[in-house]
Amino acid sequence: MRGVAVLGSTGSIGRSTLAVLARQRDHFRVVALTAGRNASLLDAQRAEWSPVFAGLVDGGAASTLPGGPEVLIEAATHPSVDIVVNAVVGAAGLDATLAALRAGKRVALANKESLVMAGELVMEAVRLGGGELVPIDSEHSAVLQCLTGHGGSLDRLILTASGGPFREWPAERVAAATVEEALRHPTWSMGAKITVDSATLANKALEVIEAHFLYGLPYDRIDVVVHPQSIVHSMVEFVDGSVLAQLGFPTMELPILYALTHPQRLPDAGVPRFDPVGAGSLTFEPLRAAVFRTFGAGVAAGRAGGTAPTVFNAANEVAVAAFLERKLSFARISDTIEAVLDAHAPQPAVTLDAVRDADHWARARAHEELS
Template identity: 50%
Template sequence: MKRVTILGSAGSIGRQTLDVISRMRDEFSVYGLATLNEVEVLVRQIEDFRPDVVAIGDKSISNELREALRENTPEILSGDEGVIELASRENADIVVNAIVGAAALKPSLAAIRPGTRLCSANKESLVIAGHLIMPRVAEVGAELIPIDSEHSALLQASLAGRYDEIKRLILTASGGPFHGKNIDFETVTVNDALKHPNWAMGAKITVDSATMMNKGLEVIEAHWLFDIPSDRIDVLVHPESIIHSIVEFVDGSQIAQAGLPDMRLPIQYALTYPDRLPGAVPSLNLAEVGQLNFSEPDYRRFPCLLIAYDALDAGGSAPCAMNAANEAAVRLFLEGQISFAEIPRLLNRALTKHAVIPKPTIDDILAINKEVFEETVRSVE
């Protein structure tokens, strides 16, 4: 039996990971759980899964957690350092990082240990520090298995050939709630942007999907995971979200991974890789789906995707600056302080002002992330 730590257990991916584990209790047990401040959710998870250790990111409510636990109290860690310590504990065979945003970087690095598998649902860590993470994974002999449905699909499809036989990677994108619709983006509301047609996700990633920045982040993530340059990574809009991604090989063959749009499928694959086990997700019935559609992205209406390609090509600290500006812009939009159309404008502004550092250290990355985030927020005050 493998022991699993879940960082971000109260979020969408964290809850779905626990759902997968609940159906596979002969294969997995929960060693640790971490959340920022969702005490009530964490208490229920502790009662259901009996972890040995939990971490609450917000130190100010750690006592609230202790008071809420009447019996069978696990070890409780608190603060950012508590989350990082939990990630570094060697007791877990698998660490699932489902923390949203750049805050996941230090826990990701802490989880990379000899013989440990990091199942990452956090694309931002690779976006801002792929040049640090991937060499470390190779150096210590750890595993990094992606949970993103697209990168899970690329991993599965890539196994059909050798690395040197891969011609290009094709990431599919639903297009978000505004694909094919004649909508004035200046008038888009938060509720409009949060109505994803296919996937149940958290607010930040759902807005990223609406701007197509999510796909831009995934392009950068794919670059680091598979060591493929940007000119060999394409995006294809596929509204049904049935084909999750495609690998094209040098002989012209394209291998696609298909399945229902349910995050439990890539979560389970990341946990059981390279094995496959019966799971909770129903089988795909293509006859019922009936029709699959594909089209090129509209870079004019969704400039965030092109901004991400530009940041990847600029290299160094540019993706970090872009990501920080995007995190700030999405928060501002969700708080009603800027329009939906303002998001790419803030990203362009941040990248124009940013002086790229070719090989940023972890300290550089954290400083840039903080500086660009705060400057983006100040720019609209």
């Protein structure tokens, strides 16, 4: 019986995690739950799971639960917790990732932003704290599943991308895309921020940076290919040229389960079984980098290293929030990110202060761009 904390239990990944855990009650128990603002759903989850600890980060005066960002740390480091599922969205997830790893926990990481903004610190926390970092992102889970048992001979990663809702749109139409259009993802149902990130392809840049830190590969050995069916979740090429891929119908419940059980597997009747004929034709095409400039800006930030990925992440968060509030056009998301990155001189990102300073600077600079 392993104790699990679910941070961001009211979100898309958080709810999928509880759906997985509901089928695995013999193996896991829910020790801690945290939400941002959704008090009513958190109440319902508390009634179902009776966690030892529950916190509502942004509950306001009316809430009787512990509140403030500290509740994420409390849940992440609780002595009865073995596995922390970090399903918080955005930079707000960083401190809990670091705290859990330093406390020697397994972190099942959906919150890719924490690895992008502070990759060196997060990997150092893994080394020093004795914890484990296991990805939930379907692409990185695919890589881990392909690599498990094949260590040492990895040559190249090929991450797949659905291409998002605007994959085939002409550039002028993409530039004028509305919030409703950006939120209509063809293959995945996810929270609003990552859905917009998938439409701009910022999400794929975040994932390239995430893969760089998780698997220790230089950027020129991490490729991306568009695969509209989202059946092949990623591929791994070994030194002898052999390629392994992990396949399945799109569902986050399988990578969530694998992040809980790795390197073992558990039977799960809730995950849809694969049917190659039903999956139909699988196609692959290049990413249109000239149209989706946020992707190139993000990968360039990753290559620049230091605080550049921190700045990319922060500028993207501000731009996406403004787009969702209808204060910014789709085209200006990439303009804003590029302007902030152009104004930034990367510094080493080896202390939390350096990361926080870069994050704050980038948010302020991005807001200036918006005004």
